[in-house]
Amino acid sequence: MNKTDAFHAACEMVDDLEGWSDVVIDKEALTLTCVCKGGLLSKDSNVRIWVEGPEGVPNSQTHCSSESSGGIFSKDKANVAEFVRKLYMRIT
Numbered sequence: 001m002n003k004t005d006a007f008h009a010a011c012e013m014v015d016d017l018e019g020w021s022d023v024v025i026d027k028e029a030l031t032l033t034c035v036c037k038g039g040l041l042s043k044d045s046n047v048r049i050w051v052e053g054p055e056g057v058p059n060s061q062t063h064c065s066s067e068s069s070g071g072i073f074s075k076d077k078a079n080v081a082e083f084v085r086k087l088y089m090r091i092t
Helices: 004-018 078-092
Strands: 022-025 031-036 045-052 061-068
Touching: 004 022, 004 031, 004 045, 004 061, 004 078, 045 078, 061 078
Parallel strands: none
Antiparallel strands: 022 031, 031 045, 045 061
16 A cells, blocks of 8 residues: 555544544654543553655555553553554555
């Protein structure tokens, strides 16, 4: 998949995920920074999504990282797993 198409799919995914909100979208760097709401025992997480790949070739890599700002239990692994699983289902 072309990297710009993968980035647009990732942006649409964040809009569709419950509890996720866009903070910063950098279309030139193909980077999306958003906030995922925490639960009862966790705080909000900052999630960064970025897409890399060569120009003009349908070969891209989508990366996702999550960092929590505290709380008893962190949801970082769950945030990344949720995004990656649903994005994979959307683009395949």
